[in-house]
Amino acid sequence: MKSFQELSRRELTQIRPYEPGKPIEEVKKEYGLTDIVKLASNENPLGPSPKAASAISKALSELHLYPDGGSVDLKNALAERFNVEPNWITVGNGSDEIIKRLAETFLTPADSIVVAKPTFSEYKFAAQLMGAEIVEIPCQKGRLDLPLMAAAVSENTKLVFVCNPNNPTGTIVSKAEVERFLSEVPQDVLVVFDEAYAEYVDSEDYLSAVNYLKEYPNVVVLRTFSKIYGLASLRIGYALADPEVISLVEKAREPFNVNRLAQIGALAALADTEHVERSRRVNQEGKKQLAAGFAKLGWRPLDSQTNFMLVETFQDCRRLFQDLLKKGIIIRPADIFGLPTSIRVTVGTEEQNAAFLAAVQEIMAAKEGEAV
Ligand SMILES: Cc1ncc(COP(=O)(O)O)c(C=O)c1O
CATH class of the missing domain: 3.40.640.10 (Type I PLP-dependent aspartate aminotransferase-like (Major domain))
Incomplete structure (x- = not known):
């Protein structure tokens, strides 16, 4: 008897499942956290119109x-x-x-x-x-x-x-x-x-x-x-x-x-053009805020024309991703795009961006402590 795998179309064997941004509920449960900042799926941080x-x-x-x-x-x-x-x-x-x-x-x-x-x-x-x-x-x-x-x-x-x-x-x-x-x-x-x-x-x-x-x-x-x-x-x-x-x-x-x-x-x-305009403005401010934070860290973002930034962090993105998860921040490790030392971060509200940058600072400080 043939297995269902053998019965399925051959093309399907080539397909790797889509890796979505980690869901908020999953992170809450896994790390026992209540407040999560999700900057992983390029959603509008202001919510719907x-x-x-x-x-x-x-x-x-x-x-x-x-x-x-x-x-x-x-x-x-x-x-x-x-x-x-x-x-x-x-x-x-x-x-x-x-x-x-x-x-x-x-x-x-x-x-x-x-x-x-x-x-x-x-x-x-x-x-x-x-x-x-x-x-x-x-x-x-x-x-x-x-x-x-x-x-x-x-x-x-x-x-x-x-x-x-x-x-x-x-x-x-x-x-x-x-x-x-x-x-x-x-x-x-x-x-x-x-x-x-x-x-x-x-x-x-x-x-x-x-x-x-x-x-x-x-x-x-x-x-x-x-x-x-x-x-x-x-x-x-x-x-x-x-x-x-x-x-x-x-x-x-x-x-x-x-x-x-x-x-x-x-x-x-x-x-609702007002909501669109506000979203655009908040995003522009947010990009500047993140870019300033990245500059302090010595990280290199690409010039973004979107509501997310791809940034070279010069370190293992998976480890950074995991360390950020423990602090309730979800971003995208860019190894899934073939870039093992970059991350992709959605531009959030001012508070979310600040929380993300503060969490990164803490992680970097702890790493420096480890290295001594
Ligand atoms: C470039 C691009 N196209 C399409 C989509 C999917 O959009 P939708 O939610 O309308 O399926 C996304 C979502 O991340 C995207 O980044």
């Missing part, structure tokens, strides 16, 4: 109803925001789900994708699930190497993922780099710009790929309500692309993929 929370509360009596499978109200609002028709948009159970749908729509084991290394892991996961080949192009000083990524496109390439800004490095590729890249990549290769952190960017060199949708029908733009809009637990994201592409990825969509509360919350959050 109060307007979204209030709209959701009002909808609780309607939990017995199926959601609108087409997310029509939200699509209309997004269409207005981006100055496109609603048929240029698909809404997903997080942008993760759209990444998977893109793979399901376009990839077979004969195809390949081009991605940066390191970058967001879901692109690789989705391609592995479909048995497609993954071509990884190393970042240069934490930045995507678009000329090499363009050169890596072959006849088998169906999708190229450009995470801009990039997770986990926080860096951007400039308008000029993107324009050159788009002119080099063949028009029958889809270029997926993942702009999960676009709302945080303040560099003048950056231009959202939304601006190229009309000129380049092979451009897909991913956005999410999980980051600046503070709705990560609702799971809702969206993609913008040419209607021909959208109609194809819509075919692979579950009929009720996005729940009702998520649609209602997202619609309210989209209109």
Whole structure:
């Protein structure tokens, strides 16, 4: 008799499970702590838009109803925001789900994708699930190497993922780099710009790929309500692309993929520009606060255009991660991205950042004590 492992699709053996940020409840239990500062998953430390929370509360009596499978109200609002028709948009159970749908729509084991290394892991996961080949192009000083990524496109390439800004490095590729890249990549290769952190960017060199949708029908733009809009637990994201592409990825969509509360919350959050502005301001201040702390420690952060920072600590990141956990601070050790002496820290509130920096100081002082 065959084992279930033997019966499962061979592609699955390649997949390593996603390593999420350590959950708050787990750390509380493991270390007997009550106060936890989680700076591991790039969530909005200010929480959701109060307007979204209030709209959701009002909808609780309607939990017995199926959601609108087409997310029509939200699509209309997004269409207005981006100055496109609603048929240029698909809404997903997080942008993760759209990444998977893109793979399901376009990839077979004969195809390949081009991605940066390191970058967001879901692109690789989705391609592995479909048995497609993954071509990884190393970042240069934490930045995507678009000329090499363009050169890596072959006849088998169906999708190229450009995470801009990039997770986990926080860096951007400039308008000029993107324009050159788009002119080099063949028009029958889809270029997926993942702009999960676009709302945080303040560099003048950056231009959202939304601006190229009309000129380049092979451009897909991913956005999410999980980051600046503070709705990560609702799971809702969206993609913008040419209607021909959208109609194809819509075919692979579950009929009720996005729940009702998520649609209602997202619609309210989209209109709450005040919360978005405040989140942006707090993030900018927080980045300065962390950068000053890192400078004192002699640590080297990359220039971040997001709500997290990747920082070179010149020490074993796993040990630092464990030491911080004991003090109730959760960050991401960057060995999971192939960077064993770096950590990725989400920018928190002023208090959270201060708690993190104080905990690091204590750990460093204790280490120095050990060394004597
Ligand atoms: C670059 C990037 N894309 C997509 C996502 C996933 O977003 P969502 O919560 O909408 O699935 C994340 C989440 O961390 C991300 O960092």
